Amino acid sequence: MELRLDGKVALVTGSSRGIGLAIATAFARAGAAVMLSSRKAEALAQAAAELPGRTAWFAANAGDPEATEACVAATVQRLGGLDILVNNAATNPYMGPLMGLDIPRADKTVQVNQRALVTWTQAAWRAAMAERGGVVINLASIGGMSIEPAIGWYNVTKAAVIQLTRQLAAELAPGVRVNALAPGLVKTDMARALWEPNEEAIASHLPLGRLGEPQDVAGAALFLASDAASWITGHTLVVDGGALVGVRRVTG
Numbered sequence: 001m002e003l004r005l006d007g008k009v010a011l012v013t014g015s016s017r018g019i020g021l022a023i024a025t026a027f028a029r030a031g032a033a034v035m036l037s038s039r040k041a042e043a044l045a046q047a048a049a050e051l052p053g054r055t056a057w058f059a060a061n062a063g064d065p066e067a068t069e070a071c072v073a074a075t076v077q078r079l080g081g082l083d084i085l086v087n088n089a090a091t092n093p094y095m096g097p098l099m100g101l102d103i104p105r106a107d108k109t110v111q112v113n114q115r116a117l118v119t120w121t122q123a124a125w126r127a128a129m130a131e132r133g134g135v136v137i138n139l140a141s142i143g144g145m146s147i148e149p150a151i152g153w154y155n156v157t158k159a160a161v162i163q164l165t166r167q168l169a170a171e172l173a174p175g176v177r178v179n180a181l182a183p184g185l186v187k188t189d190m191a192r193a194l195w196e197p198n199e200e201a202i203a204s205h206l207p208l209g210r211l212g213e214p215q216d217v218a219g220a221a222l223f224l225a226s227d228a229a230s231w232i233t234g235h236t237l238v239v240d241g242g243a244l245v246g247v248r249r250v251t252g
């Protein structure tokens, strides 16, 4: 089955680079009109210029509810609707144990990684999806299913994304399907401090033998957005090269 999104309008947050840009590119190649959004206008304009098909961009901080409303309204106005929302933007301002976490960075992480999923979905629901249905895809992480000392608070918000996905799926059915993606380590700017110093060593422990590329996650997002996933909701799809399988090599 070919995965097509012809005639659909998609909005991807955090889409000027990394996984968000790969998802926006895959959706545009599959025929969707795509709204790109992140904080920096220049990077967005550059990214939008390289995408095929109908695109637009709107600078918005994902954690700002007013900017959220404005971006969703601009999507409907410029692209004619909103069928697919990808809540991809996230932040990780604090690395270290929870005992050292300060309130400003704790709150910022929750605003962007967790609360924003609700405010963007509310805006999309009110502007279009309550009437014509749709698809929401949230970016979780395998960190939300396991323990990693360096990024514990970020991972708590990613565990919340998995639960939010189930809750929203139940509340918005049957018109809107809500699913999540849980990537393992993907070679983007956000995760650079984790993968760059020891890429080969990490890859050698992964069953599929390499770290993720943004395109690996984009393929799974295209599947969830498409009619091929029309009986799937409330699910978190792990895309991690087998990391959670946890193969321990005891021979050769």
Ligand SMILES: NC(=O)c1ccc[n+]([C@@H]2O[C@H](COP(=O)([O-])OP(=O)(O)OC[C@H]3O[C@@H](n4cnc5c(N)ncnc54)[C@H](OP(=O)(O)O)[C@@H]3O)[C@@H](O)[C@H]2O)c1
Pocket (backbone or CB within 6 Å): 013, 014, 015, 016, 017, 018, 019, 020, 037, 038, 039, 040, 043, 060, 061, 062, 063, 087, 088, 089, 090, 091, 112, 139, 140, 141, 142, 182, 183, 184, 185, 186, 187, 188, 189, 190, 191
């Ligand atoms: N990379 C990984 O290993 C990995 C693993 C698991 C899950 N994830 C998840 O995958 C998603 C994408 O991550 P990535 O690795 O692709 O990150 P990335 O390469 O750093 O890209 C982040 C994107 O989000 C935008 N952004 C950052 N803060 C924002 C904010 N407050 N409001 C709006 N846009 C914002 C950035 O543009 P501006 O800076 O211009 O705003 C950029 O477009 C995130 O949800 C992340 O948690 C990543």
